[in-house]
Amino acid sequence: MAFYSEEEKTEDYLFKIVLIGDSAVGKSNLLARFARDEFYPNSKSTIGVEFQTQKMDINGKEIKAQIWDTAGQERFRAVTSAYYRGAVGALVVYDISRRQTFDSIGRWLNELQTHSDMNVVTILVGNKSDLKDAREVSTSEGKALAEAEGLFFMETSALDSSNVAAAFQTIVKEIYNILSRKVMISQELKKQDPTWMGNGRTVVLQGEASVEPKKGWCCSF
Incomplete structure (x- = not known):
């Protein structure tokens, strides 16, 4: 899978993808790691909505993924709900070291279904897999929930880059395959x-x- 700069060629498709999940599960760092190979250990909570774009080549077609990072705090949910519109992919993220973020997944899936225009290609992401000693949610629990909801599943670490690119690429490839x-x-x-x-x-x-x-x-x- 190749990446290109903005100047090299014009993309064939534009896919809107949203990152959702509770505050401080690492959504912004997942995006920073994927888009810029950066990690911010002291990053602040996202205010409202931010987005980054990344280009990929799939089967000779250039795909521009426009990835939206939505704030997880309750007080911004009304603001960010409008940004689900037009999304064709979603990463629903929880923190493996904080069970309450896993328990919130059902609410986020309901919100995605309520505010999106369609059945969005979705991957459940258990982030912070590097925190092995602090784990509160087992890999098998994540897999079981994903299977029950019909989602892709992957555990990632924005800190050490594990599976970060693979998670985003899985979403984009599946959207492209459906298309x-x-x-x-x-x-x-x-x-x-x-x-x-x-x-x-x-x-x-x-x-x-x-x-x-x-x-x-x-x-x-």
């Missing part, structure tokens, strides 16, 4: 009926939300 299957369906339908043109605007993964194609891909399904 590719939809494009293949549209091509087959067009072969069967050359007059079929869809509505000529967007490619839809599921539900009503769309991925933003950058080079003229068409057709809702």
